[in-house]
Amino acid sequence: MxxxxxxxxxxxxxxxxxxxxxxxxxxxxxxxxxxxxxxxxxxxxxxxxxTSGTQTAVATLSGTEADTTVEGTATFTQEGTGNVKLDLSVTVAKMANKTVAVHIHEHPDCGMMGKNTHGHWNPTNKQHGKWGTGDFHSGDIGNVTLDANGKGTLTMDTDLWSIGGDSTKNILNRAIIVHSGVDDYKTQPTGNAGSRIGCGVIEKK
Ligand SMILES: [Cu+2]
Incomplete structure (x- = not known):
């Protein structure tokens, strides 16, 4: 026992x-x-x-010129303080099989055919360039290739952005601009990307 x-x-x-x-x-x-x-x-x-620990911001894109229809959505999501993920979908039927530049511009005003958004959002005072290589603006999303229907998509993930908070990272109350041309990733400070055919203000959802 x-x-x-x-x-x-x-x-x-x-x-x-x-x-x-x-x-x-x-x-x-x-x-x-x-x-x-x-x-x-x-x-x-x-x-x-x-509601949840995931923050979401959306820009609904529309055309700035009467004769060019631009449709699309830029959806930004952030889990807690993690990276911001962008899911961009843009359709410019008139631009089928072409490539267009997309940037985040500084101001949340699509008026004057997109000119009221002013320049690229550049909170860290960098040179314009290609995302992920050398210097580039925080708004330098880059080029999007459009298919035979004029539709293009792009996804990215970055710790340079936030939804709310720190003003050097906060993407809220800025605007997405879709250009008529290709960003050469060199010309300062615009990339020589052409006119501003599409625009949408980034708003919290
Ligand atoms: Cu631009």
């Missing part, structure tokens, strides 16, 4: 030891995961008031 008890307590303490090892293992190797789930649960708490 005494022996059985001893065995049992030995077994219990071995199980406790083993599970302690598993726990400590999880803690050390998955500390980032643990931190994530902590922040997720914080987000869940606030989501009771805010």
């Amino acid at each position: 005494k022996k059985t008890l001893l065995h049992r307590s030995l077994f219990v303490s071995m199980v406790a030891f083993a599970s302690g090892m598993i726990l400590s293992c999880n803690n050390s190797s998955d500390s980032s995961k643990a931190a994530d789930s902590t922040s997720n649960s914080t987000a869940t708490v606030s989501s009771a008031e805010n």
Whole structure:
């Protein structure tokens, strides 16, 4: 009897030891995961008031010229303080099989055929260029190739943007401009991308 008890307590303490090892293992190797789930649960708490921890902003694109129809949507999403993901879809039927430049411009006003948006959004005072190589504006999304129906899509993911917050990253209340031409990624400060045929203001959803 005494022996059985001893065995049992030995077994219990071995199980406790083993599970302690598993726990400590999880803690050390998955500390980032643990931190994530902590922040997720914080987000869940606030989501009771805010709907969710995912922020969304949308720009609905339309044409600035009477004879050129431009349609499309730029949808920006951000999980917590993570990267902002852009899903862009643009259709310019008149420009089938061509390539058009798309940028984020500074001001949320599509008036005067897009001119009221002023220049490329450039909060870090960089030279105009190609996204991801050397200097480029935070608004230098780049060129989009349109198919036989004039439709083009582009997706990207970046930590240079945020939905709200820091003014050097905040994409809200700026505008998406679709140009009639191709961005050469060189000419300062515009990329020589042609006229502004499409526009949409980036608004929080
Ligand atoms: Cu532009």
